């Protein structure tokens with residue numbers, strides 16, 4: 326009997342990449358490959374890259390070196406957003422055998438045997454327009470929660486963003502297929518699904534109408550969540566992130582009365598200055614954002630709301646930044662993800678004048694992170710002594726298990742692994758200095 330081929334996978338970047346790596350890993354397993362940890366000797370390494378996080382290039386090179394060290398005779402394949410944007414650059418990294426673009430990455434198994442031994446990696450990456458069909462992906466087995474991709478690509482053109490160039494036009498799964506995937510995930514015993522997409526609120530845009538069927542109205546995100554709310558087996562759905570202009574009153578009102586959609590929204594703001602929002606080519610002004618938060622608070626006072634903000638965008642003066650600070654301080658939101666602006670090739674923003682010095686960008690980042698920490702702590706404090714349902718997860722600390730409440734408060738409790746993947750009621754007792762609740766089962 327021959328020894329099975331082995332494969333190892335490494336993901337850089339977002340939940341979408343994570344769900345796609347997971348699906349590609351299952352394709353390898355279906356072909357008879359055994360999965361090993363990245364860093365262990367394997368026959369094939371697949372590195373799924375990101376173009377949004379800083380140092381995409383450095384992180385990719387580091388992963389390639391790790392793979393080479395573990396097995397110098399392996400085949401190393403690089404896929405993902407960075408691979409679509411800079412295929413030639415990646416193919417010159419010593420050790421890379423194959424670079425696949427956005428339209429080719431799900432066919433990786435067909436290309437592996439074509440790898441030839443030359444000094445330079447083989448590139449199979451076309452124009453991003455070729456990535457025009459939706460390929461389903463979801464994760465399970467790696468975490469307690471499953472990330473389910475329901476939408477891909479983006480038709481917006483924010484001036485700082487390379488995602489449309491890396492992932493193509495907006496396109497979505499059909500509701501029928503999402504429901505099928507949800508049943509598969511539920512059959513594996515998963516209790517929580519996080520709906521993911523590049524521009525999730527744009528769900529329905531670009532969904533192909535199956536030939537021979539009568540054209541029907543394109544589904545909207547609200548239709549998807551209404552259908553999901555009826556499914557059996559999954560106890561919680563979380564919406565990963567949604568653009569403020571697409572977060573309708575209907576969606577908010579539906580989530581507030583749903584038993585399955587949890588009270589947690591993550592809504593990109595990017596700047597609290599209307600002038601900067603216009604330069605960023607965002608599709609809303611701060612007044613719209615404020616209104617969305619007020620709508621949420623009317624029906625869900627304990628909903629957790631997270632905000633993405635970019636600091637140091639070209640042209641952001643001290644006054645603009647101060648506007649953002651004041652706007653965020655008075656806004657009833659609970660945490661921020663703060664990004665320091667960094668130039669991306671082939672974007673409008675990278676050619677803009679009035680570049681903010683890196684030192685100032687970093688100082689602004691720290692100011693917002695401090696405000697975020699205070700807001701998060703104040704939000705956590707409101708739940709002190711309350712009993713909440715928590716989905717229990719593994720923790721690195723052997724003595725504890727951890728978990729999140731539906732409104733995204735992190736807790737830890739002394740417990741055993743047999744509690745993992747159970748939804749249990751716990752009492753939130755002491756807020757630790759690291760910002761996690763010590764809790765006990767009730």
Ligand code: SF4
Nearest residue numbers: 479481482483486488
């Ligand atoms: S909405 Fe803007 S920032 Fe988000 S993926 Fe689309 S272009 Fe990029």
